[in-house]
Amino acid sequence: MKRGEARLLEHIEKTFRFPGDRRLLLGPGDDCAVLRHAAGRDLVITTDEIVEGTHFLPRFATPEDLARKLLRVNLSDLASMGEVKPVSCVVGAGLRRDTPRAFTLRFMRALKAEALRFGISIAGGNLAGARENHFYMTVWGESSGSRLVTRYGARPGDLLFNAGPLGRAAAGLEILMGGSAAEKKLFPGLVGAFWRPEPMLAAGALIGREGLASAMLDNSDGLARSAAILSGLSRCRVIVSVGEGACSPDLRAYAERKGRPWRHYAVNGGEDFGLIFAAQARKLAAIKRLLPAAFVVGRLEKGSGFEIENFDGKISVFEHF
Template sequence: MKNIDISSIGEFRLIDMIKNQFADSKDNKNIVAGIGDDSFCFKSGKNNICITKDMLVEDVHFKKDWTNPQEIGRKSIEVNVSDIAAMGNVKPEYAFIGLGLPPKTSEIFIKNLYKGFKKACDKYKMAIAGGNTVRADKTIISVTIVGIGIGRERVIKRNGAGIGDLIGVTNTFGDAGAGVALLYKYGTKHKYNKYEHFLISKQNNPKARLKEAQKISKHLTSLTDASDGLYISVDLLAKDSGKGAEIYMDKIPVSSSLKKVFREDKKRLDLALFGAEDYELIFTVPSLKAKLLKKLVPHISYIGKIDSSKKVKYFYDGKEQKIKYLGYKHF
């Protein structure tokens, strides 16, 4: 058997490989959402329990020159709450924090990091319930969050999209990716204007869309969050549901700040499609319920629809476009 580097197979084929290796876990009748969804969910009595884990690694997800320790702490919690939100009407309850730290890490850095953890946890009325610390070459933050389903509502997975469902999103896309692009180009000593500051803040201070998920979840057929970018997220919903999709690129919402800073349509669309860490919701809903969702959450936009093609096709001004993935790859 040929030994292949993971750089040759990529992140999502790696996840599929792991999922296939533990396929027999599907026989467990208590499992509601298994490996590969935004959170692992199982039944415990009358409740759905959802658990998620995410990691932030120095110089991959954050740079200490670009963001302060409180922001890093808050972001570490928010990105995990976003995965809980992606399961629908679930409340995050407990956080477990694992830290890998270089020995020369300052006490002040740690104290401020935990101030950030606590501020974010307090926002969601969530307890920090434990964790672990180890020595590492760079700062590594591993957060596990346990959430409990509210009431008896079902967990919303990625695989329920139906033919004809509309594809909806919350808020705008491309801002966080634009913030990273600016920081790489100019660094921290540049005098940024207010529009650029907004984009950088979207990278350093993301917000999970928990309230929105709780409001609309019972009407949805599938749901995920845009941690890896809009392009990847739409592909996951379509693939997991065994369907295809049409995406109308001119309907993808972008912020006024993104328009001010990046004036070329192509650049804005590339950031909106491939710029990760926006942490917005991406979902499918029957067309008859589209207006109801807009009443519940006015900042929803509809950017496409599900079809039977098993391909995701992109259109701009009515013409199909050839799209090549330009986003970040872990491997």
């Protein structure tokens, strides 16, 4: 996401923040919107898009890759709200005129299989001609009644946690963009992390049900950007401090091969789609016990803005190419 794009998003969120609809419990600015449609039954809704030239290049994207990723990035937003059961989706595509029919059929087949895998239906969609291929989806789920987790509740003194991969998708994208054939063979897990992020629905549900987090979002644009968002919305200073344990062995091997610190990928890299959450320090033991895959990646203090400890590389908030 570019800086200008972030500013535009802020403006959009301000414009629509108070729509005067009492059923809208949570409006623009979070991972999902929340609509009350019956007492105690809230609808949790999000939308996302994958655009050729922004999120992928045709030379390394199969229709199956695109279908899987489209569904997963949307589900990841549901996961970041806490205990939400995905229900259904509508899907759309803008396709170049020269797109082979077989491509579209394969996309649909893969999307159906993926929806089945996550137990949701495909309720409808739209198809149009376009100059660049793009694929978009709106997905919704139901909250079960346990409190949803927004981006707004973090407090000074909280710890910052990550559950899920860090930096692996960015390394995967780098390999897809310009890696050698040997690198593609050596690091299938990194490439897989880019194309098949695992929406952390079970972890998100547990965090919501157990009331572990004070604020949460999914890590779509990198740890630095997530820290900036949390800092702005929760009005805290976020100190990001990523320990050696956060580095997966394949990312370590890849970063060494490229002569770059692995934190370059972990801090700046986007599209990991893990969960970033703030939690009171007294919850540390419970989090370790209930969610052993989560680890501390920083802390929150009084103040504003964010800083990155133990990494002196350039902090560039993640930009798509």
